[in-house]
Amino acid sequence: xxxxxxxxxxxxxxxxxxxxxxxxxxxxxxxxxxxxxxxxxxxxxxxxxxxxxxxxxxxxxxxxxxxxxxxxxxxxxxxxxxxxxxxxxxxxxxxxxxxxxxxxxxxxxxxxxxxxxxxxxxxxxxxxxxxxxxxxxxxxxxxxxxxxxxxxxxxxxxxxxxxxxxxxxxxxxxxxxxxxxxxxxxxxxxx
Numbered sequence: 001x002x003x004x005x006x007x008x009x010x011x012x013x014x015x016x017x018x019x020x021x022x023x024x025x026x027x028x029x030x031x032x033x034x035x036x037x038x039x040x041x042x043x044x045x046x047x048x049x050x051x052x053x054x055x056x057x058x059x060x061x062x063x064x065x066x067x068x069x070x071x072x073x074x075x076x077x078x079x080x081x082x083x084x085x086x087x088x089x090x091x092x093x094x095x096x097x098x099x100x101x102x103x104x105x106x107x108x109x110x111x112x113x114x115x116x117x118x119x120x121x122x123x124x125x126x127x128x129x130x131x132x133x134x135x136x137x138x139x140x141x142x143x144x145x146x147x148x149x150x151x152x153x154x155x156x157x158x159x160x161x162x163x164x165x166x167x168x169x170x171x172x173x174x175x176x177x178x179x180x181x182x183x184x185x186x187x188x189x190x191x
Contacts, residue, residue, distance in 0.1 A: 058078065058080045058081060058082050058087060058159055058180070059078065059079050059080050060077075060079075060157060060159060060182055061076040061079070062076060062091075067155070069092060069153075069155060069186060072108075072110060072122060072124035072125075073091075073110060073155065073184045073186075075110060075112050075117075075119075075182060075184055077117040078112075078117060078159075078180075078182055082114050082115075082161065082180035083161055083180065085161060086145055086146055086158065086159070086160060086161065086164055087159035088146050088158055090150075090155075090156050090157075091154075091155040091156065091157055091184065092153075092154050092155040093151065094150065094151030094152050094153035094155075094187060095151060095152075096151050096152025096153045096154075096190075097152050097190050098149060098150070098151055099134060099147050099148055099149065099150045099151070099187060099190060100134065100148065101134050101135035101144075101148060102133065102134060102135060102136075103133070103134050103190045103191065104131055104133045104134075104191040105131065105133075105134055105187060105189075105191075106129045106131045106189045106190075106191075107123070107129060107130055107185050107186060107187055107188060108123050108124055108130070108185070109121075109123050109124075109183050110123075110124060110184050111182065112181070112182045112183075113175060113176070113181065113182075114179065114180035114181065115176070115179060115180070120174040120175055121174065129188055134147060134148060135148075140166065140181075141164040141165075142160030142161075142164035142165055142181070143158070143160075145164065146158040146183075147185065147187070150185070150187045151187065152187050152188065152189055152190060153187070154186070155184060155185065155187075156187070157182065157184050157185075158181075158182070158183045159180065159181075160181045160182075162177075162178045162180060165179065165180070166179065
């Protein structure tokens with residue numbers, strides 16, 4: 001499975017159905033308010049089975065061997081509250097060309113779920129680099145934003161919130177709903 005495929009887009013019929021359901025309860029003298037898309041769920045309404053992360057800022061501690069290029073890196077166990085925005089950390093700064101929107105990049109990567117620390121995908125396991133065009137929507141938005149600025153020969157860690165990954169739908173069974181993702185990405189070359 002490649003866990004960095006684009007998010008599925010809703011069709012017109014699905015959007016219309018959602019609009020009908022959303023407006024069905026309108027009218028009358030209700031004191032309830034609508035929650036904006038992406039906003040917090042009402043208290044007690046969460047159905048996520050993702051275990052709660054400890055409080056504090058999101059952090060993925062360095063793992064032994066994480067700086068060794070040329071082989072699959074280990075990723076430390078995430079701690080703290082998952083980030084609500086994209087977090088970028090250069091583990092090894094490359095010294096080659098800079099990745100820019102519109103360029104085709106070739107990468108090796110490992111991805112883990114923030115809530116469990118378990119790997120859900122790795123190009124290393126397939127022994128084949130993954131290629132995609134930056135900014136073309138071929139991957140999740142967190143990748144399109146987080147790989148830009150990387151230099152060839154570098155390794156970068158991305159902590160990607162659900163809004164820039166798979167959101168409420170997840171990618172079952174490997175990625176649950178509203179899961180924050182962590183990737184270590186090696187930039188091998190640009191075209």
